[in-house]
Amino acid sequence: MGDVAAVPLPPPALSPSTPCYVTGEEALRLTVFNAAVGVTVSLRGRFLPAVQSADDPPARVGPFQFDLVPTTDRVATVRTQTLGEGWILDWSVIVTGGSPPIGQCYAIVGLVRGTSGNVQELSTLGFGPVTAKQRLSWPTGVNQGFVDGAGALRSITGTLPGAGAEISEVVPTGARWTLIAFEADLATAVAVANRVPQLTIDDGANVYSRVSVNQSETASQTWRNSFQLGVPQLADLTRFVIATPLPPGLTLGPGHRIRTVTAGIQAADQWAAPQYLVIEKIEAT
């Protein structure tokens, strides 16, 4: 037995039931995709170091925590941390700073070899959305894919375009939107013309959906154009509110656009106050 290398093991009383043994060359890697500002994500857990020799003191379970401040552009932010040789007993990921809504901060925890340069991913331990209340945990816990779940309900104020220009709102990189409602004012100038707005959805180059307002909008008025799910096409000419139905379940990927295209628009006409409601999910690319 003298020539056989002994595998370092903790005392039997501390022998863990977890399979996640790391040699010290592997590291935990936390990857976060986030859209909200002011967010800090923490990976916390417990680690049982291996006893290296008979002279070492008995192993004790110790806690670990490392924090990550992710970017707000839905692009991966990564932190890699070595723990030494031993057993990862458990961990959880939680938002410890900021308050992103569900679906706006997504974490992946994996085991990698190396900490910088050409890091090789060995296994994925868990993945899913996290908030200040909802944790991602291991070994208990449920994994959830990027576009699974309810997503975040967002009411977004768009760009106020210049006079005579159209509204154009673009799904950001790393996001997926389901459009629920879109409203904007068209203040028509004194120039006599019939303006007929259309809400156009395209993939960045090709139009795949359009809905037109069933009303000519005349000069010197402010028309509130409201595109919504579940409304009939109607015109309230007392209040200058024009409602137009949207197709249900309209899902837009990154780079897709929601645009107005207005027949008869005049140089001094002004689109204003674009506001829209979407369900947003992070869709990493």
Added chain:
Amino acid sequence: MQQCNACGGIYAPVLPDGHQYFHVCPPLSVVELAAAIAAGQVQLPPGETPDQAVTRRIYQRWNARDENVVASKDPAQPTTIKSAGAGVKPALVPVGSASGGVVVVGP
């Protein structure tokens, strides 16, 4: 609030819900396309009007800004925006207002 030098659009870089806003210039409107045609910058197919053209094609301004990010394959590398275009400047518009003791909320 800031204003895009390419399209004149005014927007908040960070929205009230705490999310970053990524401005992208709109394609040309009918009015802008007609002006570009008059300036000799664009030529439409024979018989086509600007009203028809904007529903058939997308006419992008040459100096358009697109603040969406291009992700690097290496997470350690910083991201860059797709196109700075003509840049931005601070917008001289009030964010909300208060007059006569009435606080205005919303657009």
